[in-house]
Amino acid sequence: MDHQNSRELNHTTAGSEFSRHWLLVLVCAVGIGVGVSALPFYTQGIFIEAWVADFGWTRAQASLGILGSTLALAAALPFIGLIVDRYGLVRPVMVSLLGLAVAYVMLGLFVQSITTFVMLAMLQAILGSASSPLAYTRAINTVFNKQRGLALGIALSGAGVAATFGPALISSAVAEFGWRGAYFAMALFTLVVGAVIVIVLSRLNGAKTPVNIDAKVAAEAFKVARASRTYWTIMAAIFCLSLGLGGLMIHFIPVLLEIGFTQNDAAKIAGVIGIAVVLGRLLVGFAVDRTFAPRVAIVILGACILGVLALATLGEAVALPAAFVIGFSVGAEVDLIGYLVARYFGMQAYGQIYGRQYAAFLIATGLGPVIFGAVRDASDNYTASLFLAAAFMLVSTTLFAKLPKFQPSSSAG
Structure with a gap:
């Protein structure tokens, strides 16, 4: 963002930011919740048990869809970043939500083997790529400065709402209609909610790109960012964090089933993760506006x-608090990517930088469940997998501790 725009934003009070752009924040929250990075991810654990029962897949095999979809999304996001930088939010989101609904229908109709499952999961990710947080966080970061962290937290809490209600609703749909019918229900839901999102976004100035992006300036800003140690430290910290949390999120319901919970009770406890995600995003957003984010x-x-x-050693007795702290950390995770990119590198190449940072997050999120499941298959229980997840997060903590203070110019956005 140029110096004049930075000065204008610095004169804007937090109150006037929210009074002018509250509807944008709300719609972004709904969009993120229904998008490709939230609803499919948080409900995948429900489908794993159904696939194991129907096809005899191992849990590692059933996790390959997440790996394939996250790798495909990671490959697509740098290009989506360029598109969103240039065209804003509305048209990319409209195309992606329609594509996501089509992909759900195809998953419900055509999955018969691991090969078709992984291919369709990858197609789902590509078709739905602009419904990820990249587009929405760019819009938020562009119009907010004083309380950018809180605005991001509120918008990203939409994923927490999906995590809260998604598992229970999809579990009920699977019980009533089978897992294929549950995919058809997800397609219909995405079409209806997506239509509302696009109609509202098309009427909001904040959904368009309010700053004229100079392609040469953006390319230079990206080159400078990529050459910095901070860029790679953030990426490594997020990658290790996502390796741990990705495996935990996808396998959390199977972990609970293994230690003695029923499917119904496991889904309810998993819903606590969603509540914690919402709280994490709101409180972390509030905190990073006042305290150094790392x-x-x-x-x-x-x-x-x-x-x-504690979950690995004490089991059922600590399942509820474990679910809460895991969800709280997931809530912090995506918040931090958008916030750190904007604060350290500004907005000129935001889509390109965020796209690559988020791609690293996605790759790790896809690898984590496969590693988690493979370790479980090899050891016949989830204890070793839980210890491995904790080790990944410890490495991430060390990397966050190495990040430098924000520069004043970056802080201005």
């Missing part, structure tokens, strides 16, 4: 590590 990340990760270790 320090906030370190405190939250420390609590999550303790919760995971």
Whole structure:
């Protein structure tokens, strides 16, 4: 963002930011919740058990769809970043939500083998790529400055709402219609909610790109960012964090089933993760506007590590608090990507930088469940997988501790 725009934003009060752009924040929250990075991800654990029963797949095999979809999304996001930088939010989101609904229908109709499952999961990710947080966080970061962290937290809490209600609703749909019918229900839901999102976004100025992006300036800003140590430290910290949390999120319901919970009770406890995601995003967003963001990340990760270790050693007795700290950490995770990119590198190449940082997050999120499932298959229980997840998060904590202070110019956005 140029110096004049930065000065104008610095004169804008937090109150006037929210009074002018509250509807944008709300619609972004709904969009993120229904998008490709939230609803499919948080409900995948429900489908794993159905696939194991129907096809005889191992849990590692059933996790390959997440790996394929996250790798495909990671490959698509740098290009989506360029598109969103240039065209704004509305048209990319409209195309992606329609594509996501089509992909759900295809998953319900055509999955018969691991090969078709992984191919369709990858297609789902590509078709739905602009419904990821990349587009929405760009719009938020562009119009907010004083309380950018809180605005991001509120918008990204839409994923927490999906995590809260998604598992129970999809579990009921699977019980009533089978897992294929549950995919058809997800397609219909995405079409209806997506239509409302696009109609509202098309009427909001904040959904368009309010700053004229100079392609040469953006390319240079991206080149400078990529050459910095900070860029790679953020990427490595997020990658390790996502390796741990990705495996925990996808396998959390199977972990609970293994330690003695029923499917119904496991889904309810998993819903606590969603509540914690919402709280995490709101409180982390509030905190990073007042406290150095990497320090906030370190405190939250420390609590999550303790919760995971407690779950591994104490089992059923600590399932509820473990679910809460895991969800709280997931809530912090995506918040931090958008916030750190905007604060360290500004907005000129935001889509390109965020796209690559988020791609690293997605790759790790896809690898995590496969590693988690493979370790479980090899050891016949989830204890070793839980310890491995805690180790990944400990490495992430160390990397966050190495990040430098924000520069004043970056802080201005």
